[in-house]
Amino acid sequence: MVREATLTPYSRWAKPLVSEVAEVINLLKDSGYDSNQLVSVTGIQQKNINAWTARYKNEPDNVSTIPYPCWCFLCALAGKPNIQSNGEVVEVNVRRVLSYFKPTAFRPNDKFVCPTSDQFSDLIDNDNYEALTTEKLSEVFNWNANNFKRGIDNGSLPFLNWSLIVMSMGIDIQKMILKELKGPVSLDECD
Template identity: 75%
Template sequence: MIRANTLVPYKSWAKPLVSEVATIIYLLKDNGYDAAQLAKVTGLQQKNINVWTARYKNEPDNLSSIPYPCWCFLCALVGKPNIQSNGDVIDVNVKKVLYYFKPTAFRSNDKFICPSQEQFSNLIDNDNYESLTTEKLSTVFNWNASNFAHGVENGSLPFLNWSLILMTLGIDIQKMILKDLEGDVSID
């Protein structure tokens, strides 16, 4: 069982327990994604996943050290996207957004090629999309704004950050990333 106060925007967020993070990891494992495969397609490091679920069997009620963006990402992978906005998405023309980027921007981490600064400029910090600024996105996901801006400017944005941006636009990152699921995966 995952507590409702872990599935909320950052300003109201309660860190999940190690048992809650483990619930998501085990759900993904039960559906065909062991730790190595999960690390490959998401870019999350196995050692971090182990740390976030450390001592699950002995101390399941300890708070996990998982960062908020990673928690949002894992929740989206198990059918609970956009906890950072209470399930709301940013209203954009998704077809137009897809046109801005090469198909390699919409693949799992192991096949992902980060968009260029020019491609990002069509979407982020653009007058057409008021909600998609480096400052606003950094606040929503509790990112370091200067690191995020640097990634956008240099076309070196981490896969996780890119995936969360896509998710905020209503793109199903579960289907984008987890192509080999053995069944429907949902924590609801």
């Protein structure tokens, strides 16, 4: 069971136990994604997953080393999006936002093409969306603001970061990334 304290905004976040991270990973595996497929569609390396779930069978109560953004991402893939904002989404005109980007920006990691800095400029750090600034997003997801800004400016934002931005606007990243699910996936069903 995943504790509620792990499903909160960063300011109140309790790091998950290795057993909780393993539960999320196993839920995704039970839903049709083996380790290689998870690496391919999420971009999260197997060595990181191994580190975050280290010794969960022998020492399930150890605190995981998983970073907050990665935990938000995995929880969203397991049917629990937007833990960083208690389930609230940034109010945007989704059709308009989708028109800023090529369809390849909304694909799994193995088919993803990062948006350009010009495309990002329609969404982030402009007057269109008050909540979508490098500073605010960095604070919400505990990102290094300088690295995040550099990724936007260079059109080299990591897939995981882009996915979290997309999720924060109410776009279902589970459907965007996990196109071959055997059925609905939800952490709520595990509790």
